[in-house]
Amino acid sequence: MGLKRNTAYNIAGAASSIIVTLVTIPPYLHQIGEARYGVLALVWLMLGYFGLFDLGLSRATANHIARMRGHAQADQEAVFWTAMLLNLGLGVVGGLVLYFVGGPLLYHWLKASPTIHAEAVAALPWIAAAVPVATSTAVMNGALIGKERFGVVNLVQVGGMLLFQTVPLLVAITVGPALYIIIPAAVLSRSVILVPLFLMLKRMLPLVGRPRLDCARARELLGYGAWVTVTNTVSPILSTFDRFFIGAILGAASVAYYDVPFRLAQKAQLVPIALSDALFPRLSADTRNDATTTSFIAVAATNGFMTPLVALAVLLIGPFLALWVGADFAHRAAPVGTALLIGAWINSLARIPHAKLQAEGRPDWVAKAHLLEVVPYVLGLWWALHQFGLVGAAFAWTARVAVDAVLLFGFAGMLSKLWAPITVSGVLVVCAWLITAVHLPLGTRVMTGFGVVVASSIWGLAGSAALRKAVATVCTSGGAFLHGPVNRPRSVRRDESSAVRGTVRSEK
Numbered sequence: 275m276g277l278k279r280n281t282a283y284n285i286a287g288a289a290s291s292i293i294v295t296l297v298t299i300p301p302y303l304h305q306i307g308e309a310r311y312g313v314l315a316l317v318w319l320m321l322g323y324f325g326l327f328d329l330g331l332s333r334a335t336a337n338h339i340a341r342m343r344g345h346a347q348a349d350q351e352a353v354f355w356t357a358m359l360l361n362l363g364l365g366v367v368g369g370l371v372l373y374f375v376g377g378p379l380l381y382h383w384l385k386a387s388p389t390i391h392a393e394a395v396a397a398l399p400w401i402a403a404a405v406p407v408a409t410s411t412a413v414m415n416g417a418l419i420g421k422e423r424f425g426v427v428n429l430v431q432v433g434g435m436l437l438f439q440t441v442p443l444l445v446a447i448t449v450g451p452a453l454y455i456i457i458p459a460a461v462l463s464r465s466v467i468l469v470p471l472f473l474m475l476k477r478m479l480p481l482v483g484r485p486r487l488d489c490a491r492a493r494e495l496l497g498y499g500a501w502v503t504v505t506n507t508v509s510p511i512l513s514t515f516d517r518f519f520i521g522a523i524l525g526a527a528s529v530a531y532y533d534v535p536f537r538l539a540q541k542a543q544l545v546p547i548a549l550s551d552a553l554f555p556r557l558s559a560d561t562r563n564d565a566t567t568t569s570f571i572a573v574a575a576t577n578g579f580m581t582p583l584v585a586l587a588v589l590l591i592g593p594f595l596a597l598w599v600g601a602d603f604a605h606r607a608a609p610v611g612t613a614l615l616i617g618a619w620i621n622s623l624a625r626i627p628h629a630k631l632q633a634e635g636r637p638d639w640v641a642k643a644h645l646l647e648v649v650p651y652v653l654g655l656w657w658a659l660h661q662f663g664l665v666g667a668a669f670a671w672t673a674r675v676a677v678d679a680v681l682l683f684g685f686a687g688m689l690s691k692l693w694a695p696i697t698v699s700g701v702l703v704v705c706a707w708l709i710t711a712v713h714l715p716l717g718t719r720v721m722t723g724f725g726v727v728v729a730s731s732i733w734g735l736a737g738s739a740a741l742r743k744a745v746a747t748v749c750t751s752g753g754a755f756l757h758g759p760v761n762r763p764r765s766v767r768r769d770e771s772s773a774v775r776g777t778v779r780s781e782k
Contacts, residue, residue, distance in 0.1 A: 277552055278744075280424040284548030287428030291435045292541075298439040305443065306451040309387070313394055313453060317401055320372075320379060323510075324405050325412070327368030330502025330637070331357045332412035334495040337633060339420030339479075340558035351483055354417045354475070356491040361413045365406030373402035393453035400458045407465050414471040417479060422555050426474050434467035502632070504641035508648060512674065516655060516667050523659050532664050534599070535591065535611030539618040542587055546576050546622035550629040557633035566687070569630045571740055573692060576623055578734030578741040581699040584619040585706040585730045588612045589723045592710060610668045612707050617672030619703055623696065624679035627686035636685070643681040647674055695737050702730045 303311055335357040342350050376398045380391065418427050441463040442456045449455055475481060516536075521529050553572055557565040591611040595604035631639050651674040658666030683689040706726050709719055735742050 276422065277556060280422060280552035281545075281549045283424040283428045284551050285545060287432055288544055288548060290428075290432045294432075294435050294439050298443060302443055302446075305446045306456065309390055310393075310451060310453060310456075313390055314456065317394065317397075317457065320376070321401065321404055321408065324368050324372050325408050326503060326506060327364045327405060328361060328409045328412050328499075328503075328506075329364060329496065330499030330506065331361050331364075331409075331495055332416035333502045333632065333637075334498040335413055335416035336420040336555055337498065337558045337635070338491075338495065339417055340422070340555035340633075343559050347480070348483065350479060351481055352486070352488045352491055353495070354413070354479060354481070355483075355485045356488045357413045357416070357495055358410065359485060359487050360492060360495070361409040362406055365409030368409070369402040369405035372405055373398060376401060390453065394457075396454035397457035400461045404461045404464065407461065407468065411464075411468060411471065414468070414475055417475055418471070419551075420555050420558070421478055422552075423474070423478055424552060426478070430467050430471055430474070433470075434464060437463040437466060498635065498637060501637035501641040505637065505644055508641070508644040512644065512647060512651060515652060516671055519655055519659055520664065520667055523656075524663065528664060531603070531606045532610055532667060534603075535595070535607050535614055535668075538591070538611060539614040542580075542584065542615065542618050543622045543625075545579060546625050549576065550625035553626065554629045554633050557630055562634065565630060565633060569626050569686070569688060570691065571738075573623060573626045573688070574695070574738040575740045575744075576626060577696060577699050578738035580619050580622045581702060581734050582727050582730035584615050585703055586727050588615050588703065588706040588710060589727070591615065606664070608710070610664045612710050613665055613668035613672055616703055616707060617668070617675045620672065620679050620700075621675045624675065624682050627679075627682040627688055630686050630688075631682065639685040640682065643678060643685065646681070647678055650674075650677075698733060699730070702726055702733065706730075 306314075335353060338353045339350050342353065377395060380394050380398070415427055415431075418424075438460055442459040445459040446456055517529055517533060520532055549572060553568070557568060560568060592604055592608035595608055595611065599607075628640055631637065651670065654673065655667060655670040658670040660666075662669070680689065683692060706723065709723050709726065714722070735745065
């Protein structure tokens with residue numbers, strides 16, 4: 275039950291953040307203009323890369339605290355304070371580096387008016403101060419995740435996102451749109467969540483002693499975090515190289531036809547991401563056999579849920595794009611989206627062995643898999659773009675995540691038992707893609723597409739007892755909601771009452 279609840283918390287948190295962002299973007303653009311908003315986006319992107327100064331310590335903290343259940347409270351506290359002090363120091367160093375290199379970076383990145391450029395440079399001290407805020411927040415979140423306090427983590431994160439998006443907007447409306455006003459407001463609003471996070475952590479870990487740095491713990495945490503840092507460094511390259519190559523080879527206009535369906539494909543993985551995040555501390559605390567059993571159940575449930583969802587998305591992405599952004603855009607972007615959705619389906623399954631390997635203290639296998647993929651992917655992407663254009667780039671990304679999935683499932687010892695059911699699901703998803711790729715009469719397309727989605731749903735439910743149980747629970751709850759409480763015979767109610775009274779007497 276806890277895993278379902280934690281997954282639901284993660285889904286609710288992610289969905290809330292997406293809604294807040296979508297609602298606030300239009301007034302931001304209206305109030306500060308596209309140029310300032312673009313600079314603001316680049317600044318946050320730059321801060322995201324400087325988040326590498328975390329050195330994987332937040333993930334290491336979650337892993338170590340989850341594995342220390344049943345240990346002395348002082349041991350968990352030692353892990354937290356060691357990671358916190360290390361990350362605070364690393365954040366300060368990262369902030370200083372950003373302060374001194376930020377000027378040249380902004381000079382080369384920003385193609386803006388001298389006024390806007392001067393505003394961004396004036397805000398540089400605040401941008402640098404955001405780095406230790408981010409690294410400290412990451413460790414606190416990691417400690418709470420290790421304790422499986424996902425409700426608290428998501429509540430605070432959504433509150434922080436709400437402040438981060440709305441406070442600068444209100445400041446822009448009431449004071450002015452200058453970046454040297456907006457950026458400090460954003461950093462200060464983001465810093466506010468440190469207080470409730472620390473208070474929650476103080477009660478839930480709990481924290482009773484003084485802060486201290488444990489050198490032995492520091493070596494363990496840094497050893498684990500170093501491989502997570504490799505993954506965190508390589509993964510953005512594997513996820514963003516395609517856009518840079520498209521811009522260089524096909525032109526900037528083509529990037530939009532790729533980026534929009536790519537973002538939609540990423541959003542389709544909301545539930546698998548929420549599940550894998552909730553699984554991580556549970557797998558960290560479990561024995562190896564229990565973790566393997568749980569991982570197989572999670573893969574089956576993810577496969578059962580994602581296969582019909584992606585099959586349906588492949589069939590509908592063309593009409594959806596036509597309604598959302600226009601028929602001409604959809605004509606160019608829909609074939610890209612169908613290829614990317616196949617990759618999103620594969621990637622959603624690979625998130626489970628990714629979490630399992632890191633939970634078992636083997637982040638090095640994840641990092642090595644990503645390192646092995648870099649050169650073949652870059653070469654394949656370059657070739658596919660020249661030969662097949664945007665669709666080639668999409669299939670190059672899908673091929674890369676397929677190789678990644680095979681490596682991760684193999685390293686996690688799960689490949690031999692899963693290749694058959696996943697292959698069948700893959701055939702169904704590819705059938706959905708073929709329906710969109712082959713010119714068929716509309717009626718034939720609708721009927722065959724409906725058949726593929728139904729077959730995918732039946733196959734998914736057949737392969738996952740957990741998913742069948744969840745669907746049955748939803749259907750039962752829906753029936754009770756629509757029809758009201760069931761009027762059971764009086765004799766049944768009397769028997770149940772007697773059973774309850776007997777249980778109470780026995781407990782007494």
